[in-house]
Amino acid sequence: MKSKHISTLAVHGGHQQDAGHNALFSPIYTASSFIQPNLHEGGEFAYSRVSNPTRHAYETALADLEQGCYATATASGMAATALAIELLPHGSHIIAMKGVYGGTYRLFERLRKQNNQLSVDYIDLNDLDQVKQSIRPETKMIWIETPTNPLLELVDIEAVCQLAKQHDLLTCVDNTFASAWNQTPLTLGADIVMLSTSKYIGGHSDLIGGALITNRDDLAKELDFIKTTVGAIASPFDAYLALRGMKTLALRMERQCSNALEVARFLESHPKVADVHYPGLESHPQHALCKKQMRSGGAVVTVRLKGDVETTKHFIGKLQYFVLAESLGGVESMLNHSASMSHGSMTPEEREAIGVYDTTLRLSVGIEDIQDLLADLESALR
Numbered sequence: 001m002k003s004k005h006i007s008t009l010a011v012h013g014g015h016q017q018d019a020g021h022n023a024l025f026s027p028i029y030t031a032s033s034f035i036q037p038n039l040h041e042g043g044e045f046a047y048s049r050v051s052n053p054t055r056h057a058y059e060t061a062l063a064d065l066e067q068g069c070y071a072t073a074t075a076s077g078m079a080a081t082a083l084a085i086e087l088l089p090h091g092s093h094i095i096a097m098k099g100v101y102g103g104t105y106r107l108f109e110r111l112r113k114q115n116n117q118l119s120v121d122y123i124d125l126n127d128l129d130q131v132k133q134s135i136r137p138e139t140k141m142i143w144i145e146t147p148t149n150p151l152l153e154l155v156d157i158e159a160v161c162q163l164a165k166q167h168d169l170l171t172c173v174d175n176t177f178a179s180a181w182n183q184t185p186l187t188l189g190a191d192i193v194m195l196s197t198s199k200y201i202g203g204h205s206d207l208i209g210g211a212l213i214t215n216r217d218d219l220a221k222e223l224d225f226i227k228t229t230v231g232a233i234a235s236p237f238d239a240y241l242a243l244r245g246m247k248t249l250a251l252r253m254e255r256q257c258s259n260a261l262e263v264a265r266f267l268e269s270h271p272k273v274a275d276v277h278y279p280g281l282e283s284h285p286q287h288a289l290c291k292k293q294m295r296s297g298g299a300v301v302t303v304r305l306k307g308d309v310e311t312t313k314h315f316i317g318k319l320q321y322f323v324l325a326e327s328l329g330g331v332e333s334m335l336n337h338s339a340s341m342s343h344g345s346m347t348p349e350e351r352e353a354i355g356v357y358d359t360t361l362r363l364s365v366g367i368e369d370i371q372d373l374l375a376d377l378e379s380a381l382r
């Protein structure tokens, strides 16, 4: 019987048994090919682009973690997104959450628009009337990202997926920020989950990877065909690292999300802070949705300091534990200056229109002792 509890699934999910030597942890099979004793006598694995034992152990564990029936592990999160939209015919239309991840926007607008005639509307998916009005004959998919980066707006996954089903549209949820510990979109009606495993699944800032997970047999078949055809698979080394990271997902998330709530509360009450965005705070406009859909407010906190870019630079320079870095989701606390990093290609006016200022910082809260993290922020603010 399969557990419903994520702490158990993270450790025991999937088919991790090593058929060779009963190793407790799945070995790294680097082989490109597997010997077939004779014609029509092949085993489970033949060629590693199609299937590989290490990747299989990881993929089946990921599928269980996200409550799906199938997962495919890709070379990066972006490779997973590219694979998902390979499902759509030329000239398709997607309705996407406004403020999707920058790389997703670049893929849609600067590549698929040109070579696949893809068109995308970016709207607030919580406005269901606007979603309905945006549906055209060529609309094929709703692309959900929740919480969004960096302002941590939420989308009601269940409501949007219900609407999508009525109009026969696929739904794909980028579940990178929340991770399966906080929410499992497939159980809320989504067709596909997309993950950048570079973040919370890996959890140690030591790999780049992605995945798609589904609970639909027809989509599993199609995705597996596209994966084999396009070939942007995770290597056995990365599959091993990600599986190893995944084992402690629940432990890490528990600590990181509770640290994040304390950090958010501390910052909200600090006189040098203008705003705090964190769905786990009662003051967040979508706190009720957070409580309905997520286990916690997540481990990312976005803050807007009072002052200007120089004050912000000074603050960053004084921090000891929060390091300035592009990514998020590792065990170490990090911060990202959205205006110059993730949203650096936008003009200041475009950024301010979506609420990203020169003094906006996205904190990815790690597993360190909360007293040390609060003291670090307190002294840098001072």
Ligand SMILES: *Cc1c(COP(=O)(O)O)cnc(C)c1O
Binding pocket: 076, 077, 078, 079, 101, 103, 145, 149, 174, 176, 177, 195, 196, 197, 198, 199, 208, 209, 210
């Ligand atoms: C990082 C990230 C991606 C892209 O993943 P890579 O592993 O960097 O390719 C996509 N979506 C979100 C929300 C991300 O944070």
